[in-house]
Amino acid sequence: MAASADSLTLPFAWYSDEQLLRRERASIFARSWQYAGRAAQVAEPGSYLATDAGGVPILVTRDREGSLRAFVNVCRHRGSLLMEGCGKRNTLQCSYHAWTYDLDGSLRSAPRSERELEFAAEDWSLLSASVGIWGPFLFVNPDPAAVSLAEHLGELPAILSRAIDIDGLEFHSRVEFGADANWKIVVENFLECYHCPTAHPSFSEEVDVHPDRYLLEAHPTFAAQFAQAKRTGARGQFHLLFPNTGLNVFPGPANLSIGPIAPASAGRTERYLDYFFAPGADAGWVTDFFAFDDQVGREDRFLVESVHRGMASGMVDQGRLLLNAEPLLAAFQHWVGTQLGAT
Ligand code: FES
Ligand SMILES: [Fe+2]
Numbered sequence: 001m002a003a004s005a006d007s008l009t010l011p012f013a014w015y016s017d018e019q020l021l022r023r024e025r026a027s028i029f030a031r032s033w034q035y036a037g038r039a040a041q042v043a044e045p046g047s048y049l050a051t052d053a054g055g056v057p058i059l060v061t062r063d064r065e066g067s068l069r070a071f072v073n074v075c076r077h078r079g080s081l082l083m084e085g086c087g088k089r090n091t092l093q094c095s096y097h098a099w100t101y102d103l104d105g106s107l108r109s110a111p112r113s114e115r116e117l118e119f120a121a122e123d124w125s126l127l128s129a130s131v132g133i134w135g136p137f138l139f140v141n142p143d144p145a146a147v148s149l150a151e152h153l154g155e156l157p158a159i160l161s162r163a164i165d166i167d168g169l170e171f172h173s174r175v176e177f178g179a180d181a182n183w184k185i186v187v188e189n190f191l192e193c194y195h196c197p198t199a200h201p202s203f204s205e206e207v208d209v210h211p212d213r214y215l216l217e218a219h220p221t222f223a224a225q226f227a228q229a230k231r232t233g234a235r236g237q238f239h240l241l242f243p244n245t246g247l248n249v250f251p252g253p254a255n256l257s258i259g260p261i262a263p264a265s266a267g268r269t270e271r272y273l274d275y276f277f278a279p280g281a282d283a284g285w286v287t288d289f290f291a292f293d294d295q296v297g298r299e300d301r302f303l304v305e306s307v308h309r310g311m312a313s314g315m316v317d318q319g320r321l322l323l324n325a326e327p328l329l330a331a332f333q334h335w336v337g338t339q340l341g342a343t
Contacts, residue, residue, distance in 0.1 A: 009319035010333050012311040015182040021266045028243050028339045029054025031143040033152045035245040035260050036060065038171055038274060039133045041086050042068060046103065049086040049138070053129075054244060054262050056142040059083050059092070060131050063103040070131035070140050071105045076124040101126055135166035136276065137258060139245075154221050156239060163237045163249045169256055169276035172286070176272040179301045181308035183244065183263040184336065186271070189304050190238070190246055190261070191223055191328040192216075199303055203296050206230060207251060211325065218331035225328070227251060240328075242335050246273070250293075253285060254278035257293075267308060 014020050036051040036058065048061045050073055059073035059082060075082045075094040082094050082101070091108060092101040099110045105126035113119040130141040132149025134157060139149050146152075160166065179186060189195070196209040207227045208214060217224040225238040229251035236251035244261040259273040277286060310316070321329055 006330055007321050007323050009321055009329070010184070010336070011318050012316055013314070015185055015308065016266050016312040018266045021263055023340055024263070024336075025055050027341065028336070029142070029263075030056055031141065031146065032243050032339075033130075033132070033139045033141045033146065033149055033241070033245075034243075034262075035241075035258055035274075036131075036138045036140040037086075039136050039138045040171065042138065044088060046088045046090060047086065048083055048089060048092065048103070050081075050083045051138075051140060052260075052262065053140050053142050054260070056129075057081055058129050058140045058142060059126070060138065060140060061092070061103045061105075064090075067104070068131055068133070069104060070129040071126035072129055072142065074127070075099055076107065076126065077110065082126070099124075136169060136171070137166075152221050153241070154219060156219070156222050156224075156241060159224060160237060160239070160247070160249070163235055164254055164256055166256065166276075168278060169254065170279045172275040172277050172281075174259075174272050174274050175290075176270075177297060177301075178264070178268065178270045179304050179308075180267060181269055181304035182266055182311075183261055183269045184332075185304045185307050185311070186261050186269045186300075187240060187244060187332060188329050189300055189307070190240055191225075191332055192326045193225065193227075194322065194325040195303065199299050200296055202292065206292075207236070216328050218328055223328040223331055240332070242332065243339070246271075248273075250289070252289075253281060255281075255289060267312070269304075 034053045037049055041049045042060050042062045045062055045064050045066050048059060051058050057073035059071045061069050073082050077097055077099045080094055080096040083092055100108050102108050107121040107124045128144040130144055130146040132139045134153060193209050193214050196204050206229060208230050213228060215226040222239055222241045227236045234251035237249045239247040246261055247258045249256050256276045257273040259271060262270050264270045323330060
């Protein structure tokens with residue numbers, strides 16, 4: 001019997017096609033909520049943070065009145081990126097020709113513009129984007145008319161609160177990494193633990209990866225995984241907020257990591273994770289935790305790079321999902337297909 005459409009993967013050609021990535025940037029990343037950093041980075045009036053939403057440069061500011069705002073981080077003059085990093089400023093000045101914007105995005109001065117016959121500064125404000133805060137996390141969406149972050153998060157905050165109190169966490173550090181694989185391969189690898197027994201011996205030693213006890217739940221805007229430590233019974237959760245925000249709580253002392261899975265090209269994915277722990281977390285435990293996480297990360301990198309090379313060979317059109325073990329991949333692929341307007 002032929003496999004049903006649901007049990008087929010996306011066409012393998014979709015995983016190495018630069019033209020498709022351009023469509024994904026326009027249809028997915030330019031209109032989706034994505035993790036952008038920590039809310040604490042823009043807590044003070046006058047603070048700014050330059051960030052990235054799947055290739056769209058975004059600038060978040062807290063203006064002098066305390067309003068949080070987001071803009072496309074591109075100068076309206078000739079398109080230079082406007083700001084880098086984060087800090088505190090009274091105004092935002094482009095380093096190319098010194099066009100200067102207010103923290104509310106309005107163009108305040110453009111040298112020599114007074115010598116023009118007609119120049120209306122109000123026509124050249126920064127383009128608006130959307131910004132939202134969830135506990136200690138900052139999210140942006142390049143679409144100024146986006147649904148609210150709360151609406152996109154749906155039940156995720158309530159579900160996560162069963163495992164951890166996010167407001168009681170302290171930021172520890174950011175870890176950057178990447179892989180030579182398409183971003184969807186990296187996401188899909190994150191969405192199943194079917195590979196855990198074979199590919200993650202140390203993880204499977206700690207965490208019960210039996211399909212009856214490692215639970216998978218597809219929601220409209222996120223995919224949830226629930227795990228339990230073998231020895232202690234402590235609970236963990238692993239979530240993907242569509243399209244590309246990963247969020248991990250390992251079973252054990254309070255810990256959380258969150259960050260984007262972002263395409264640098266069709267064949268390269270750049271990631272970072274912001275790590276949070278409860279205040280006063282045991283330093284030895286934290287060191288062991290990073291070593292464990294790094295080990296799992298290296299194992300996953302090998303897997304996704306191998307998948308990328310296999311898919312990019314062009315020899316196999318499509319794969320077969322096991323809907324029992326990989327329902328979250330089906331949910332993600334369905335979501336991607338819908339965003340792209342594909343049938
Ligand atoms: S590009 Fe920004 S001032 Fe010219
Ligand atoms: Fe993995």
